[in-house]
Amino acid sequence: MAFQTKPAAELTFTLQDATGSKSFLSFPIPSATLASVALAAAGVMRGLLANVTGCAILAQSLTYSQVDDTPETAEAGSRVERKGALVYRTSAGKVARFEIPGIIPAAILADGALDRTNAGLAALIVAMTEADAIYSDSNGFDLSSLAEAYEVFRTTKQSQLPSRRLS
């Protein structure tokens, strides 16, 4: 298993014309470009684009991607709909949820709570709240402590139905 950085990061603008139709416009930028530099370049590009298109520029996103060129095989019987939900308290006094797809049965107790003595789960919980962790909720508030940890099942989408449906 080796994650390789894609050669280019992608700066994508969302545009909308007078009829309400939307379009995407993507500009690759070398992946070694610092995010701060790329965002500054995005500001310049946005101004130049606005002079040549009649569309409104609604949004932008800058994405750095890494792909596993030799992906592992998933464990037999794992399903993305079976999740381990970790609910954290934030520094703003609210909660933020993080769900683990295909949670292993060994991390689940008989009553549906997650087993916090499971070594792998304990290491994950600590990694998300330790002093130098960079994680936050969607409003930017740091995760402070674990409030809840339990098993949850999500609805299977059409695209997630098994490829073989009759043994």
Added chain:
Amino acid sequence: MLDQQPYLNFRTRDGSGSFGLQRIHVRRGTEAIAAQSAATTLRSRLGGVSGCAYLEQQYVLPAVEEPVPVAEQWSEIRFCGVLIFSCEGEDQYFILAIPAINPALLETITPNSNPQLNVDDPTLAALIAELTNGQWCNPFGHVIVKLEAAYFQVRNVSIFPNWL
């Protein structure tokens, strides 16, 4: 442009072949290298509690324009200005299709030909100069070098939804 909270995306696949997506937000101002390093560490922890295979990870920095801007009355995304650039390396190119190209940038050089774009127009020349300043590349990482062609094109639009 109003910066939103950046986040990490993880793409996974389970034993039945289904794909899943995980997202976790990170602090603003986190550089890509630091985010990718943290993602690698987090992924190793997740591998200990998930039966899924982790296929891809992304660091995304989104932003939205506020207030919401209004498009020009004449604009339609299917009327594109196409710019073709050559890049470093043999047979490397980058194609950019700008939706709702400003009609003032069009010119017809010969009778019965498709309209070309006026690359001497200051607004278009400024865009071309920015793209060829050595900072931008094609999806394979080859730096954009020179403009090779610039023309008008009407593109198909999917009926539902109206995305191009």
